[in-house]
Amino acid sequence: MARDKTDKTDLTPATPTAEAPSRAEIEAGLDRNVAGILTHSAGKKTVPGPHILWPLGPHIVSIGQAEILTLTEEKAAVLVNLAETNPHAFDAASYLAGMLFAIGHIPGAPDCPISLRSFGAQALTGEIQRPPQPGRPRAGDTALRLWKYSLCRYMAECTPLPLGRNREEKHDTTLGFSACDAVAESFTRCGHHETYGQLVSLCYDVGHADLRALAEAVGMLDFSEED
Known part of the structure; x- marks a missing residue:
């Protein structure tokens, strides 16, 4: 039987794999966005309740x-x-x-x-009064906290970073930090002090569940690319 001399080498062009962004690239992009958020949200509040x-x-x-x-x-x-x-x-x-x-x-x-x-x-006419406020009054920076939370979620969705350190299966140790770390550091570099702990609380704690639900309700967590 004659030997099959067909060249079986696969000449299909390899699909290029996107190289993960470096920490410096992530930080530079974040700083541009955070600076814009701080300028845009200065003095702005959400509607009451x-x-x-x-x-x-x-x-x-x-x-x-x-x-x-x-x-x-x-x-x-x-x-x-x-x-x-x-x-x-x-x-x-x-x-x-x-x-x-x-x-x-x-x-x-x-x-x-x-x-x-x-x-x-x-x-x-004063016939009805505002019900008593249980606990501490809400902070007036809801609009800015919505931006912080949505930016943390965006980084976790669109980069290799996990949302928080050691909290989820997706944990890229090569970059050495999480989305909450990156966003906190960026806000601090841009002149608005923020900590990892504060952002992790926004992203995970039950006390901020209503803020996370609000971000979902107003469409801030739709990260799909537009055609």
């Missing part, structure tokens, strides 16, 4: 240059009911009622849901 409001599904109505949040009557009734015992729901309902009262005279403005209208009137 964001962790209560956003999961209810408010929709945005554009009035001139302004974007106004509003709720359907059904969802507004849920918020007003929560406001009887929850101080953060009371803050959110007060904010929505106030904004809708303020633009009510503008053509094309959304109607204020009846439940919010009644709530706002009672709050303005």
Whole structure:
């Protein structure tokens, strides 16, 4: 039998493998983004009671240059009911009622849901009061903490870094640090002191579960590439 002289060498071009970014490259990219976040978020706050409001599904109505949040009557009734015992729901309902009262005279403005209208009137006349705040009041830097958390999650999703040290199976020891380390160090280099422990708490502790849920609700954790 004649020997098969067919050349069986695989000449298919090898698919190039993307080289993992170095620590210096990660830090340089982070610093650019963190500097922009600090500039963008300076002095800015989220609307009151964001962790209560956003999961209810408010929709945005554009009035001139302004974007106004509003709720359907059904969802507004849920918020007003929560406001009887929850101080953060009371803050959110007060904010929505106030904004809708303020633009009510503008053509094309959304109607204020009846439940919010009644709530706002009672709050303005002092017939109802904000429920007592259990524990310490919330910090006013929710907007910036949302950015910190989403940036940690982005680094864990889009680089070889694990979210926290020795907390997950994915742990690249060659770079020697985690996403929380990298983001904390970047904020500190950019003039805003931050620690690894503070960011790990944002990412894992049950006390910050509502902030993580809020980031999910407002779409901050969608890291898919756009076409």
